[in-house]
Amino acid sequence: MKRRANLIRMGALAAAAGLVLAACGGSSGGGGSSGGSNGTSSGSSSSNGTSSAGASDALLHPSDKSGGTLRALNDSDCDYWDPARTYYANCWDQQRWISRQLVTYSPQPGTPKLTGDLATAVPTSSDLKTWTYTLKDGITFADGTPITSKDIKYAVERVFATDVINGGPTYLIDYLDDPSAPYPGPYKDTDPNKLGLKSVETPDDKTITFHLNKPFADWNFVMALPGVTPVPKAKDTGANYTFKPVSSGPYQIEKYTPNKIITFVRNPHWDPKTDTVNKALPDRIEVTMGLDLDDVDNRLLANSADFYVGQTGVQISAQNKILGDPSLRKDRTTNDVTGFIRYLSVMTQVKPFDNVHCRNAVAYALDKTAQQLARGGPVGGGAVATTMLTPPLKYYKSFDLFPTAGSKGDVAKAKQELTACGQPNGFSTTLASRSNGKEVAQAEAVQASLAKIGVKVTINKSAPSQYFSSTIGIPANVHKNGIGLAMAAWGPDWPTPYAMLSSIVDGRKILPAGNSNYAELNDPAVNSGLDDGIATTDEAKAQRIWTDTDKAVVKSAAYIPLVYDKALNLFSDRTTNIYFTSAYGMADFAQFGVVK
């Protein structure tokens, strides 16, 4: 059972998402240093989830020496190499080699911070609806033609052509389209220059202004997604662009054989003076794909390759080797909280969980250390979770509304809640889970925990391909089959609370199909928290709103946080500049070098 690459779960595009969503749920996280990858995470409530070595705050093996070939390995190919179509986190990270955006993440460990990339600076907006970026001088494509604001507008427009350019995030459509006159994308554009999208203005070659249809504080994060990579109209081949994307980054594709190998060489027209982010140390990059994951581990252990692109952590046998070898653990591995959360969804529209006390009973009864073991323990699995926001996210704050001794569950308190719910002797319910990987072990641990308070759980396993799209993504199915509980997982598209929560807890986004608010939570405090949080520009106020919103979600007990995923990743002994970036929930590939 190979694990899929660590996908970023998409949020908003629930409807079309049947297949895609299902595929996306699959990230199997690896390990992580619970020391926290940012300043705020030190309060992580994990009872035994800390591991000392490879703290993610650290920059491992810093070096500025260039040269050599960076040898990367992967189990599968990217979904697409077209920057507008890819939706895998590790592919977004790989895009850093060949693509640049208006803004991007500052290359340093710690709280996610944006910096100008193609644009001179990260703009602010007083109404959160109008965002203007000014381009740097001297930026060019790999063929030497200068990058203008029109190339960026054209890239944005491509995302609207969902019949050709699909698979990637659709936030640009959500915030830039005019519902009364939907833009069809550049291929059906009647404008002679194919620049007919009214909400994006390019008054000159250096300036681009976005007019959003509603206020959105996270807009700069959307501008850091690979979908905003400039595309030269003359070289756009539509659906085939994925095979030959034009580079704007420090490297360009030399040779690409799908599912086998992709190699990158330096882009001669990339000017390091315009780029404060990419280190671009190796002369050449080779990504070998289609490998067995144990094989990947063995090659890394033997130093015949430098890193695993999926970054979902090593397999069990390599993990055992690493944990038994302190110097290997210290020098060549990282163990970071990825930002992905594993949680239990408690269906508020299925009896008896319509009563909050019955949900509280579950929250108190769960042995979260058993969940941690089911995911692979504190190193390979993750840290015990008590919040829905994960430690690498902006505004994360630790709290525990259902504290139990050692996070092992509190039977007495759970039984009190059962009595308050009018079910003192327990009841029977059904727990849905995917049929592969670690989720079945998690489900069995939930079953064992709830058996202690007299709640009899039947586990209903579904094929992963239909789990999110049909089993728990269609509320009518959930009601009909009496699914009271469901295992779930989510990761944000960018490291902010809105990206994490808006798709999974918003009561106004409960959809008849493709639903991702599985528990059908519709709590006014949560809904208004989402609206207020995304509309505020004040940092302190935002911190307060997001913590309150997170607390309201956890207090509802409709979503019970279980484990913050961690990944124990292995690197070769020559890899330099290894550090975790919350932007992609993994190491920042753009900084790697291979000369110490």
Next chain:
Amino acid sequence: MTAPPGEMMVESVAAPAVVQPEGRSLWRSGWIRLRRDKPAMISGVFLILLALIAIFAPVMVSLLGHPPNEPHYDLLDPNTAAPRGRFGGMSWHYLLGVEPVNGRDIFSRTVYGARVSLLVALLATATAVIIGTVLGMLAGYLGGLWDTIIARLMDLLLSVPSVLFAIAIVAVIPNKAFGLSGSGLRIGVLVFVIGIFAWPYIGRIVRGQVLSLREREFIEASRSLGAGTFTVMFRELLPNVAAPVLVYATLLIPTNILNEAALSYLGVGVRPPTASWGDSLAVASHGWYSIEPIFMLAPGLAIFATVLAFNLLGDGLRDAFDPRGGR
């Protein structure tokens, strides 16, 4: 164990069981020959023991193990989720060690796994034998359109990818159906899915036998005495196809055990936490076998030994009751 030469003679005349309505000497001579087949007899004894283990699993486990679904987190290393100690935590209290991640007793789970494997395989084989014999006889005896329809149906079923079909079926079956729920329903579905794809093997053999038997004099005689179709099929033909059916049923059981294990491995078997060999293999396959081979050896050897035993017994039976009687 040497048989008197006369016995061999009996067997060779027994095949045209025409004049001996009960065909007793066929069974008797077969049994005598089977008794001389040591591998088959050892396998038979092993299978009887296995059946007893499965039937008395609760007793065995209460004496030698722990409840199969009881987690023992205290036996696991909290850092790696692997059992403490060597060989998967083997000890006098845990004869085969405990599973990683949840610390369940592997001995108990292997013993209980025998129940699921044998139950599903035997019921599925029974289903296949009943459907295969009835339809095979109809096709062979009635011929014509009946034969065409049934033979093509068998061809069709043999060409369907049964595992994919099973995964699809399990996915659409709700929690309660046909008056069953929980593991009972899953076992019912497994039996149905495995049985429905196994009957053509029996059906083809029965059809072939009946095609040659129906031209024989004893059938003619029976018909000319006024016996109806039904009577001829069940009173005259059935006893004559019973021996090959028994042989192929025995050889079908191990195939069905493997099918059940494969489906459980793929996650469409019995519901967790019910123990089954395929499910235990799936746990081991998540990389744990590389740390402690016992996780894979226990269910793997159980499947291997059971399948081998059924195959050896089936081979012995075929030698003893060779349906072609040419021996």
